[in-house]
Amino acid sequence: MAENSGSILVVGGGISGLTTALEAAEVGYEVFLVEKNPYLGGRVAQLNQYFPKLCPPSCGLEINFRRIKENPRLKVLTLAEVEEVHGKPGSYDVNVRLHPRYVNENCTCCGECETVCETEMSNEFNFGMNRIKGAHLPFEMAFPARYLLSPRIIGTEDAKRCKDVCKYDAIDLDMEAKTMNLKVGAIVWATGWEPYDASRIDNLGFGRYPNIITNMMMERLASPSGPTRGKILRPSDDKEPESIAFVQCAGSRDENHLPYCSYVCCMASLKQATYIREQHPNAKVHIFYIDVRAPGQRYEKFYKTIKADENVVLIKGKVAEVQDAGNGDVTVVAENAVTGEKISQTVQMAVLATGMQPTAAARKLPAGELRYNADGFVINDFKKGGMFAAGCANKPADVVSSNQNATGMALKAIQTLKG
Amino acid sequence: MADKYLLEPDVEFINQIQGLGGDTLKKCFQCATCSVACPISPETKPFPRKEMIAASWGLKDRLVGNADIWLCHNCGDCTALCPRGAKPGDVLGAVRSYAIEEYATPQWLAKMVNDPKMLPVLFLIPVAIFLVLGLFLKAVGVNWLNFSPVGEEIVHSKFFHTWLVDLIFVPTSIWVVAIFALGLQRFMKDIHENALLEGKTDKETIEGLGFLAALGRVIPTILKHKKFSECGENEARATSHMMVFYSFLGLFIVTNCFFFSLYVLQAHGPYPQMCAVKWLANVSGIALVIGSCLMIKDRLSKTDEVSTYKDWYLLFIVLGVGLTGMLTEMTRLGELAGLSYFIYFVHLVFVFNLFVFLPFSKLAHLVYRTVAMTYVEYAGRK
Numbered sequence: 001m002a003e004n005s006g007s008i009l010v011v012g013g014g015i016s017g018l019t020t021a022l023e024a025a026e027v028g029y030e031v032f033l034v035e036k037n038p039y040l041g042g043r044v045a046q047l048n049q050y051f052p053k054l055c056p057p058s059c060g061l062e063i064n065f066r067r068i069k070e071n072p073r074l075k076v077l078t079l080a081e082v083e084e085v086h087g088k089p090g091s092y093d094v095n096v097r098l099h100p101r102y103v104n105e106n107c108t109c110c111g112e113c114e115t116v117c118e119t120e121m122s123n124e125f126n127f128g129m130n131r132i133k134g135a136h137l138p139f140e141m142a143f144p145a146r147y148l149l150s151p152r153i154i155g156t157e158d159a160k161r162c163k164d165v166c167k168y169d170a171i172d173l174d175m176e177a178k179t180m181n182l183k184v185g186a187i188v189w190a191t192g193w194e195p196y197d198a199s200r201i202d203n204l205g206f207g208r209y210p211n212i213i214t215n216m217m218m219e220r221l222a223s224p225s226g227p228t229r230g231k232i233l234r235p236s237d238d239k240e241p242e243s244i245a246f247v248q249c250a251g252s253r254d255e256n257h258l259p260y261c262s263y264v265c266c267m268a269s270l271k272q273a274t275y276i277r278e279q280h281p282n283a284k285v286h287i288f289y290i291d292v293r294a295p296g297q298r299y300e301k302f303y304k305t306i307k308a309d310e311n312v313v314l315i316k317g318k319v320a321e322v323q324d325a326g327n328g329d330v331t332v333v334a335e336n337a338v339t340g341e342k343i344s345q346t347v348q349m350a351v352l353a354t355g356m357q358p359t360a361a362a363r364k365l366p367a368g369e370l371r372y373n374a375d376g377f378v379i380n381d382f383k384k385g386g387m388f389a390a391g392c393a394n395k396p397a398d399v400v401s402s403n404q405n406a407t408g409m410a411l412k413a414i415q416t417l418k419g
Numbered sequence: 420m421a422d423k424y425l426l427e428p429d430v431e432f433i434n435q436i437q438g439l440g441g442d443t444l445k446k447c448f449q450c451a452t453c454s455v456a457c458p459i460s461p462e463t464k465p466f467p468r469k470e471m472i473a474a475s476w477g478l479k480d481r482l483v484g485n486a487d488i489w490l491c492h493n494c495g496d497c498t499a500l501c502p503r504g505a506k507p508g509d510v511l512g513a514v515r516s517y518a519i520e521e522y523a524t525p526q527w528l529a530k531m532v533n534d535p536k537m538l539p540v541l542f543l544i545p546v547a548i549f550l551v552l553g554l555f556l557k558a559v560g561v562n563w564l565n566f567s568p569v570g571e572e573i574v575h576s577k578f579f580h581t582w583l584v585d586l587i588f589v590p591t592s593i594w595v596v597a598i599f600a601l602g603l604q605r606f607m608k609d610i611h612e613n614a615l616l617e618g619k620t621d622k623e624t625i626e627g628l629g630f631l632a633a634l635g636r637v638i639p640t641i642l643k644h645k646k647f648s649e650c651g652e653n654e655a656r657a658t659s660h661m662m663v664f665y666s667f668l669g670l671f672i673v674t675n676c677f678f679f680s681l682y683v684l685q686a687h688g689p690y691p692q693m694c695a696v697k698w699l700a701n702v703s704g705i706a707l708v709i710g711s712c713l714m715i716k717d718r719l720s721k722t723d724e725v726s727t728y729k730d731w732y733l734l735f736i737v738l739g740v741g742l743t744g745m746l747t748e749m750t751r752l753g754e755l756a757g758l759s760y761f762i763y764f765v766h767l768v769f770v771f772n773l774f775v776f777l778p779f780s781k782l783a784h785l786v787y788r789t790v791a792m793t794y795v796e797y798a799g800r801k
Contacts, residue, residue, distance in 0.1 A: 203456075203500065249450070254502030290450040320455035320500060335454035340464045340617075342454065 006185025006417045011082050014042020016391025017190030018064045019406035025074035034080045039142040042192050048223040051271040052302035058141045065143040085367040089386025089416050094182040100175035102149035107170040113162035119153050126220045130227035135162045140225045186413035193356035193392040201251045205322035209330050210236040211349045215268050218351050222275040232279050234349040236328040241349040245332045247319040248289040252355035262355030262396040266293045269353050270306045285312045286345050288319045288334050356396050385416045428477035440727040441513030447471040447505040453497035458649040462801050464619050467507040483518045484609025489791030494650025509725040516729050519783045522602035532779035535728045545771035573751045578760045591775045598778040599786050620798035633797035662710030669703030707741035733781040739769040
């Protein structure tokens, strides 16, 4: 191995960031992986299964976490946010803000603090579908496997109770936020995406009807670590839905919302149809689409398999209206563009296939030299080098493409260091 | 899909629709949001998604003779929700203006009415007719166009005799009716064939009595602007349209009353201000001016919807008729004789434009939309 001419900073610990960081570290470079959440895995950690193989992401993530543990050159910083970046390709000066976790490495995840903690709050990991304690583990498979205390209970009796009950002296209420300075030669932004805010799509009723949920909420409902322990139950009355509608392109390919295709939502809905069909064998699934985008041979095959299921009905026509059908049911209205008839389909639950919006769409990344397209995706400037966006910070992509892209960006970062 | 069709796209038709305000039509990707967004679209074979693909493919026959394009009141709900900015509302508006031209005879006059370059000609035509006819009659000893009217009181008929007015407008009303009759003959046949083809009716033929009964059921809907006010985006438009609609209705009644009083009761205008008919005339005139001003304001402030020449021409004429009408009366009461006679002449030019070019201008929707709505009612469309 040639002598390293610098270190690499990877911003974002989702599947893309993990891949870039590990690929670079495993060929001998010093890598800092900065993640704003208290855990790694990002959006993938919230998924129930990957498409098209239908295996749980926890499996793939576990392998990556093991690679991290075995690699001394990779330093992971969670609850950390990049504040400022100065410098040029080859030498960047980065300030990173580290937020206090209030729990140190002594934690064994015994859960005593969670038991005694009385404060409850909405669980954003599950999109608010259940509540968590002020002292909690982000989710069962979280890495680092360590509890944290919400800043909301700091200074309260609750925090004291947690500290008193901990047998391992793992709770440190005096932890404070601090700033850390890093000198790196290249930066890879793997800042990922946010689900598009479904409540902004007025005509699709999200937020007005409890049984209209988003595709990411469906992942959490189906996930064994989710709010219902993996049972797909509709939010209003915990009933097993016998009929479900999927509303494709909810706020996607739409000039009024996200003008682009998010690439994954068609496959995600087809995949989620299998969740429902498996749990509720008699359930009817109605998928309303503009056109089904299942790119490539493997996805096409998956689509054909789902299409062959007689309980899954695919209707060409975008849902443009939803109505209350009583008892928590909703009626979705579309025109079947093949038959030219208007359809009002009453279902017990509806899933909006919302798209992905790059994190940078809401707030620009703290690096002046980055360029973005109109939708907030970073445009990579390979000629200039130094900084690159990987995965969904660069374009909407599935896990496979994100990983391929992230591996490529690891190489781009290395090339910058090599000058 | 076992059925095979041979599509024969009419590229010229596509170009023309794009030119008439439907320039966005190719953006449509057939998601069908519009058909659901439309508050007045029927449950079976809803519009305008199918019209959008027909326009995109240049299927003229599926559009021009399609009653559905007239069911649309261009409220813009579809355009607001359209994810592609394809503006189905404007595309249907463009198709309607194409259809008006298509069913009008003679075609050259229809083209002229919708050509901005020909606007001066449209105004010169009535001026020429008035002067030529007036001077000709004068030459043969009939003094119906008198450039130096005498008397204390301003009486417009002393300048432009009511008989001259009627000599021009009575035959032209017959011509308007005749042109519509010709157009409607083809129009009714086409919309019925289209309905049979697209499975929008279970009626084999159009039967006269049943059709009239349907008209009876549709008229209250039109009077109440019921369809219009179902629209979400452009609620305000229903109000201004209603003002203009009712002022025309009022003025139509007024004209008939005065026609009756002139020829049957032999009572000559100007009529006293306290007369009930005069009241109706004044209220209608004011409503016409305000309504058309509101419409113009609405169009100017709506940047997401296309306004084309045909829209502006009609609004200009309507406002012109209202303004010159009111000014004629005001200058008469203000005893400004010369000005009043002049404005009256201009008023007659505007009225000529409104009336004689009715089968060719956007105002023809009055007839086509009424007939299409009646047909749909008759056909039992749900």
